[in-house]
Amino acid sequence: MRRDTKLQHLGEEVHHLGAVTPPIFQTSLFVHDTFDSLRGKLADSSAEKEHYVYSRVGNPNLTMVEKKLAMLEGTEDALVFGSGMAAISAAILHGVRAGDHVVCVDTAYGPTRSFLLEYLPGIGVETTMVVGVDPEEIFGAVRENTKLIYLESPSSVLFRIQDLAVVTGYARERGILTLIDNSNCSPIFQNPAAMGVDIVLHSATKYLAGHSDVVAGALCASREICRAIELREGQWLGARLAPFDAWLLLRGMRTLRLRVEEAQRVGKELFEFLRGRDEVAEIYYSGDPEHPQAGLIARQQRGHTSLVTIIPRSQEEEWVRAFLEKLDVFQMGVSWGGYESLAVPIFGKPMDWPDEKWAIRFYAGLEDIEDLKEDIDQAFAALR
Numbered sequence: 464m465r466r467d468t469k470l471q472h473l474g475e476e477v478h479h480l481g482a483v484t485p486p487i488f489q490t491s492l493f494v495h496d497t498f499d500s501l502r503g504k505l506a507d508s509s510a511e512k513e514h515y516v517y518s519r520v521g522n523p524n525l526t527m528v529e530k531k532l533a534m535l536e537g538t539e540d541a542l543v544f545g546s547g548m549a550a551i552s553a554a555i556l557h558g559v560r561a562g563d564h565v566v567c568v569d570t571a572y573g574p575t576r577s578f579l580l581e582y583l584p585g586i587g588v589e590t591t592m593v594v595g596v597d598p599e600e601i602f603g604a605v606r607e608n609t610k611l612i613y614l615e616s617p618s619s620v621l622f623r624i625q626d627l628a629v630v631t632g633y634a635r636e637r638g639i640l641t642l643i644d645n646s647n648c649s650p651i652f653q654n655p656a657a658m659g660v661d662i663v664l665h666s667a668t669k670y671l672a673g674h675s676d677v678v679a680g681a682l683c684a685s686r687e688i689c690r691a692i693e694l695r696e697g698q699w700l701g702a703r704l705a706p707f708d709a710w711l712l713l714r715g716m717r718t719l720r721l722r723v724e725e726a727q728r729v730g731k732e733l734f735e736f737l738r739g740r741d742e743v744a745e746i747y748y749s750g751d752p753e754h755p756q757a758g759l760i761a762r763q764q765r766g767h768t769s770l771v772t773i774i775p776r777s778q779e780e781e782w783v784r785a786f787l788e789k790l791d792v793f794q795m796g797v798s799w800g801g802y803e804s805l806a807v808p809i810f811g812k813p814m815d816w817p818d819e820k821w822a823i824r825f826y827a828g829l830e831d832i833e834d835l836k837e838d839i840d841q842a843f844a845a846l847r
């Protein structure tokens with residue numbers, strides 16, 4: 464069977480009392496008839512994944528999503544968590560001990576950066592930030608005690624790309640674990656494990672769940688890594704997903720391909736509409752044919768999402784405020800990947816810019832693209 468067929472049915476082969484959609488296993492524990500069964504002494508080790516004792520470690524609703532995610536990412540297994548950050552922090556903590564060093568791309572998701580820069584030093588782990596566009600710069604930051612390279616491609620806000628095959632080839636030779644945040648592309652547009660990445664991370668809150676009604680996260684990796692994280696960081700930090708949230712995620716994932724393909728269509732239109740406007744000084748979009756890394760993007764990705772960032776020509780806070788408040792169809796809010804279009808102001812700079820700037824990141828949802836364009840038009844016009 465092919466990917467789209469598996470996406471609908473994998474992990475849901477048993478129909479409980481004939482129900483076409485799976486029940487929600489709203490239970491904290493699982494009882495067993497025998498001593499050996501409770502203690503996990505299974506005749507067949509392949510049944511390990513569906514041997515349930517306690518929902519902090521495993522639950523059938525989580526397993527259904529995990530099987531589909533592993534299939535989509537082309538990894539042996541997957542684990543879902545209570546948020547993207549729960550998956551990210553569990554994966555990072557799994558890979559480091561006191562005295563270790565991490566190399567991370569500077570344009571990674573904000574809380575990931577601050578976890579590395581503000582939390583990890585407290586447990587004796589140092590991080591070096593890199594721009595990440597040139598592999599040689601990444602290799603130059605690697606030290607003898609580097610245990611982990613953290614990637615995010617395309618990265619948040621500016622959609623910078625890392626050369627995954629080159630970076631993972633280098634890391635593998637030195638026994639360095641590689642992690643990537645693949646939320647932007649979703650597994651439909653990019654599969655980093657095929658390019659050698661050890662742990663693929665997702666904020667499932669975004670495209671995977673897709674309806675702005677659940678916060679969830681996931682990691683996809685080998686069976687060995689997943690099993691180890693399940694029993695260590697999953698168990699001890701205890702941030703696994705709740706059964707109902709896993710059920711919502713499963714429902715959202717049924718339409719994942721349709722939604723990201725639509726996002727690709729409207730994202731391109733939004734980019735073309737904004738490009739060259741008087742109000743726009745700079746524009747960032749992973750599908751920009753003039754993206755400085757367009758060749759690499761074409762090799763690594765099968766598509767582009769509907770996130771477009773502009774640097775407005777006016778750098779007055781008042782202009783940014785008035786523009787965002789004038790928007791009507793685009794709502795003002797963080798996050799993305801749901802049904803609704805969003806715009807969010809961001810003030811800051813990557814490590815290689817001299818000064819901070821105001822940026823506006825647009826996310827085009829499932830509304831009519833003509834309404835989205837008209838909305839931006841009227842907000843620009845009102846400020847002229």
Ligand SMILES: *Cc1c(COP(=O)(O)O)cnc(C)c1O
Nearest residue numbers: 546547548572644646666668679
């Ligand atoms: C939102 C986001 C996260 C964090 O995920 P949560 O589910 O909000 O914890 C991580 N990475 C990226 C790129 C994101 O956009």
